[in-house]
Amino acid sequence: MQRAAARVLRGARTPPAGTPSATARVPPPRGLLYERHGEPAAVVQLKDLKVAELRDSDVHVKMLAAPINPADINMIQGTYAILSPLPAVGGNEGVGEVLEVGRRVTALKPGDWVIPAGAGVGDSVIQNAANSGVGQAVIQIAKASGIKTINVVRDRPDLPKLVERLMALGADHVITEEMLRKPEMKDIFKSIPKPRLALNCVGGKSTTEMLRHLQPKGTMVTYGGMAKQPVMVPVSTFIFRDVRLRGFWMTQWKKDHAQDQESLTSMMDALCQLIRRGQLTAPACTEVPLQDYKAALEATMKPFTSSKQILLF
Numbered sequence: 001m002q003r004a005a006a007r008v009l010r011g012a013r014t015p016p017a018g019t020p021s022a023t024a025r026v027p028p029p030r031g032l033l034y035e036r037h038g039e040p041a042a043v044v045q046l047k048d049l050k051v052a053e054l055r056d057s058d059v060h061v062k063m064l065a066a067p068i069n070p071a072d073i074n075m076i077q078g079t080y081a082i083l084s085p086l087p088a089v090g091g092n093e094g095v096g097e098v099l100e101v102g103r104r105v106t107a108l109k110p111g112d113w114v115i116p117a118g119a120g121v122g123d124s125v126i127q128n129a130a131n132s133g134v135g136q137a138v139i140q141i142a143k144a145s146g147i148k149t150i151n152v153v154r155d156r157p158d159l160p161k162l163v164e165r166l167m168a169l170g171a172d173h174v175i176t177e178e179m180l181r182k183p184e185m186k187d188i189f190k191s192i193p194k195p196r197l198a199l200n201c202v203g204g205k206s207t208t209e210m211l212r213h214l215q216p217k218g219t220m221v222t223y224g225g226m227a228k229q230p231v232m233v234p235v236s237t238f239i240f241r242d243v244r245l246r247g248f249w250m251t252q253w254k255k256d257h258a259q260d261q262e263s264l265t266s267m268m269d270a271l272c273q274l275i276r277r278g279q280l281t282a283p284a285c286t287e288v289p290l291q292d293y294k295a296a297l298e299a300t301m302k303p304f305t306s307s308k309q310i311l312l313f
């Protein structure tokens with residue numbers, strides 16, 4: 001049995017009459033697991049698996065049948081174009097039966113038969129200024145949703161310390177703006193898929209470089225412009241990769257949803273749940289007495305502070 005997010009499942013159907021229900025004979029969950037790459041018969045082992053906690057948008061699926069395809073063999077050997085992070089459960093196709101659905105899942109119900117919509121690796125997102133307050137929240141929300149993050153920060157003297165802090169929050173990769181141009185970037189995409197979403201709050205050259213790593217038909221959302229430089233996009237990015245550029249402004253989003261309190265309430269509710277579970281924490285803060293406001297303003301304007309100045313009244 002594997003935990004599968006609802007979004008990877010399509011084509012739900014009810015099993016034919018007379019088909020024995022997997023729910024009725026729930027065996028202990030097992031999976032064909034490999035902890036290192038190598039010859040499949042040598043490295044794959046049938047192991048007991050721990051089922052992940054069922055979150056609101058999750059679906060628990062018991063696989064009923066799955067083919068062994070050449071791509072699966074190559075993934076186990078470590079020679080395929082994309083590889084699952086290790087340890088991994090082998091296989092990408094098959095049919096499964098839904099055992100349980102999370103609170104927010106409405107399109108599926110226990111007993112439905114489903115097939116995976118995509119390969120067995122999750123989505124990923126790339127973002128710049130990843131150490132900002134927003135960036136730290138993105139890392140944690142993505143982690144809680146099973147989405148990998150590639151986090152771009154500016155180089156600085158204490159870079160290893162910052163990398164360690166963002167990894168502890170749940171970042172999968174932390175790289176500098178300079179790294180975006182290096183051929184080593186392709187190593188990252190051996191274990192995670194190219195991002196479908198880029199989050200930009202910087203602008204200028206680093207944003208153009210970040211855009212190069214977006215999947216064809218991927219979307220970049222610009223929500224800030226810390227470098228005070230325009231976003232430059234090569235013409236080929238539009239023509240050959242059909243990349244989509246969007247903007248986001250929270251103030252406008254609230255105005256647009258003024259009549260739809262349900263959207264705001266359900267978003268706040270989802271965030272509060274993450275906070276209660278300890279999956280979303282506030283960014284690093286420095287408390288400053290009100291009378292020291294000048295020092296706080298100056299600290300906010302300085303580069304590489306990585307800490308929110310909080311005025312205490």
Ligand SMILES: NC(=O)c1ccc[n+]([C@@H]2O[C@H](COP(=O)([O-])OP(=O)(O)OC[C@H]3O[C@@H](n4cnc5c(N)ncnc54)[C@H](OP(=O)(O)O)[C@@H]3O)[C@@H](O)[C@H]2O)c1
Binds near residue numbers: 226227304305308
């Ligand atoms: N659109 C919206 O609705 C919305 C809502 C909230 C926030 N925002 C935007 O989101 C961004 C982050 O906000 P925040 O409150 O999370 O910020 P924050 O915690 O104060 O962090 C600021 C970030 O900007 C980076 N930065 C500053 N100057 C830079 C430059 N020249 N080039 C590259 N990076 C630079 C800093 O990196 P260093 O550590 O390298 O200095 C840091 O990561 C801001 O642009 C803000 O305006 C937008």
